[in-house]
Amino acid sequence: MAFSFLLLPTVLLIPLFCRHVTALQATALRQTAHDPGCVHLPVIHSTNVNYFSSKRAVQLQLANRSDVAYYAQLSIGTPPQPVFVQLDTGSFELWVNPDCTSITGADAAFCERTGQFDTKKSSTAISLGATKTLQYGIGSANITYFTDTITLAGSSAALQAVQFGVATASQDASSGILGIGYGKGIATNYPNFIDQLRAQNVTRVKAYTLALGSKDVEEGVIVFGGVDTSKFAGKLAKLPIIPAAQSPDGVPRFWVEMQSVSMTPPNGVSHVYNASSTPLFFDSGSTMTLLPPDLTNAIARDFGAQGPDANGFFRIDCALTTLNGTVDFAFDGVTIKVPYKELAREVASSPPVCFLGIMSSDRFTLLGDTFLRSAYAVFDLETNAIWLSQAENCGSSPAALNNIQDLAAVTGKCGVTEAADKDTSSTAVSSVAPESAEALPAPTASTVGLAATGTTSPGRTTPTAPTASTTPTTPSSSAGSCFRGQAGIVWVVGVMMLLHMLKLVL
Ligand SMILES: *[C@@H]1O[C@H](CO)[C@@H](O)[C@H](O)[C@H]1NC(C)=O
Ligand SMILES: *[C@@H]1O[C@H](CO)[C@@H](O)[C@H](O)[C@H]1NC(C)=O
Ligand SMILES: *[C@@H]1O[C@H](CO)[C@@H](O)[C@H](O)[C@H]1NC(C)=O
Ligand SMILES: *[C@@H]1O[C@H](CO)[C@@H](O)[C@H](O)[C@H]1NC(C)=O
Numbered sequence: 001m002a003f004s005f006l007l008l009p010t011v012l013l014i015p016l017f018c019r020h021v022t023a024l025q026a027t028a029l030r031q032t033a034h035d036p037g038c039v040h041l042p043v044i045h046s047t048n049v050n051y052f053s054s055k056r057a058v059q060l061q062l063a064n065r066s067d068v069a070y071y072a073q074l075s076i077g078t079p080p081q082p083v084f085v086q087l088d089t090g091s092f093e094l095w096v097n098p099d100c101t102s103i104t105g106a107d108a109a110f111c112e113r114t115g116q117f118d119t120k121k122s123s124t125a126i127s128l129g130a131t132k133t134l135q136y137g138i139g140s141a142n143i144t145y146f147t148d149t150i151t152l153a154g155s156s157a158a159l160q161a162v163q164f165g166v167a168t169a170s171q172d173a174s175s176g177i178l179g180i181g182y183g184k185g186i187a188t189n190y191p192n193f194i195d196q197l198r199a200q201n202v203t204r205v206k207a208y209t210l211a212l213g214s215k216d217v218e219e220g221v222i223v224f225g226g227v228d229t230s231k232f233a234g235k236l237a238k239l240p241i242i243p244a245a246q247s248p249d250g251v252p253r254f255w256v257e258m259q260s261v262s263m264t265p266p267n268g269v270s271h272v273y274n275a276s277s278t279p280l281f282f283d284s285g286s287t288m289t290l291l292p293p294d295l296t297n298a299i300a301r302d303f304g305a306q307g308p309d310a311n312g313f314f315r316i317d318c319a320l321t322t323l324n325g326t327v328d329f330a331f332d333g334v335t336i337k338v339p340y341k342e343l344a345r346e347v348a349s350s351p352p353v354c355f356l357g358i359m360s361s362d363r364f365t366l367l368g369d370t371f372l373r374s375a376y377a378v379f380d381l382e383t384n385a386i387w388l389s390q391a392e393n394c395g396s397s398p399a400a401l402n403n404i405q406d407l408a409a410v411t412g413k414c415g416v417t418e419a420a421d422k423d424t425s426s427t428a429v430s431s432v433a434p435e436s437a438e439a440l441p442a443p444t445a446s447t448v449g450l451a452a453t454g455t456t457s458p459g460r461t462t463p464t465a466p467t468a469s470t471t472p473t474t475p476s477s478s479a480g481s482c483f484r485g486q487a488g489i490v491w492v493v494g495v496m497m498l499l500h501m502l503k504l505v506l
């Protein structure tokens with residue numbers, strides 16, 4: 001897991017109870033005020049990213065930054081105290097109370113807005129006494145475990161005696177983190193937040209749906225215990241999660257096998273990347289997607305990037321984001337076609353500056369937000385699978401799952417014209433042998449549909465990945481209003497960031 005932070009405004013979610021998926025066809029779904037089984041959090045996304053006051057300021061902020069992160073609001077204690085935490089599929093534990101004095105500038109301002117939980121003001125808070133140090137790629141927190149009541153904003157669901165960490169110290173952390181990975185018996189020795197949703201019957205299955213939403217639609221949803229059939233088309237492909245023992249790092253993350261990565265430029269002539277079959281994990285806590293160096297460099301060359309900058313980012317021509325091309329991630333039974341625009345990290349400066357949303361890493365191979373915006377994914381912690389489809393958007397119909405087996409019958413109700421699995425070119429691509437890569441055209445921007453500006457070669461063959469010791473820099477402008485209104489989840493579209501890869505020290 002990695003994470004990224006903040007700034008800039010934006011989004012709110014209002015959690016609601018879900019309908020049932022019993023009859024499975026969404027047309028028959030009823031909405032009931034007191035229908036337990038799932039809690040959904042629609043994301044409302046502000047477009048106000050006009051944040052930079054000068055080109056210089058933008059330049060300063062380009063380094064070590066990313067542009068999206070997702071926050072959920074939890075209400076902890078009695079009476080409830082609202083706290084925002086970053087949603088992170090790449091870690092396992094919930095903790096709050098970052099030390100905002102350990103960071104500076106806008107990061108600190110943002111940090112303060114995420115809120116603090118005062119254990120002394122909660123009549124139900126119980127200290128367990130035990131402590132732990134949680135270590136992330138960048139950032140760490142020393143916590144003391146507590147249990148307390150947790151509710152989701154806007155929902156009457158109240159979880160009793162949930163165990164979580166209250167930080168006594170932290171470094172390079174702008175908010176607490178809600179790890180929504182595996183819990184008791186797998187990654188933790190106590191029931192984590194996801195475990196408790198199921199154990200306390202707020203959900204009927206230990207599963208949740210994450211549909212971040214596209215940049216254009218600017219709306220997404222997370223459904224604990226259910227699905228939203230208005231966010232995809234057709235059936236979901238079931239991808240087995242690779243057990244920790246067989247995974248590259250031995251950690252029980254959401255590892256799956258990816259069959260290939262290919263490029264489909266606007267002219268529709270796809271090519272597959274050599275050696276692009278790899279295990280990787282789903283990590284909503286990472287703004288960027290991290291792939292092996294050779295693969296990343298090959299993709300970056302196709303985008304006409306001039307090699308990674310000092311921070312490991314590949315700058316690309318923003319005109320690419322207007323083109324009808326995709327980078328296609330093939331899995332068994334489904335190919336997620338990520339439009340250039342979604343893949344790009346766009347900084348709303350004047351003029352805009354764009355980066356490839358993929359970075360090179362020897363340590364981690366993961367699908368971050370630059371991939372996840374184009375996917376609809378159900379994280380099934382019961383049968384250990386990711387149920388995946390191309391993200392689409394045709395409304396909102398969150399619904400509870402009574403049984404995890406129902407997922408096989410769930411059908412997305414969006415139009416089928418954009419369904420990735422109907423795309424013949426991506427199917428063809430999957431079968432292309434690696435050797436064919438040798439016949440690829442010379443790597444120039446024309447490969448992705450732009451007029452070539454001359455061939456490029458990465459000046460540095462080994463991009464420097466951001467290191468765990470990176471200290472976030474300080475943007476000079478104010479943080480804007482991140483948490484206007486009430487809320488449940490905040491989709492912070494900003495420009496700041498701490499890029500970090502996650503490494504939970506167990
Ligand atoms: C966390 O605890 C460890 C071990 O006690 C200590 O070395 C470290 O300095 C602490 N971290 C912070 C940020 O205080
Ligand atoms: C959850 O529901 C099951 C079956 O309906 C019941 O046996 C169990 O006691 C419930 N648990 C809680 C914490 O309410
Ligand atoms: C984009 O390309 C796909 C097929 O490659 C095509 O179906 C679609 O109509 C194109 N969209 C636009 C806006 O050109
Ligand atoms: C493809 O990858 C294989 C090993 O993974 C390598 O031997 C071969 O040279 C590569 N081909 C090209 C065109 O990069």
Ligand SMILES: *[C@@H]1O[C@H](CO)[C@@H](O)[C@H](O)[C@H]1NC(C)=O
Nearest residue numbers: 060063064311466467470473
């Ligand atoms: C970005 O992070 C690197 C370390 O990873 C650091 O050397 C560099 O100064 C940072 N850049 C800025 C502009 O803060």
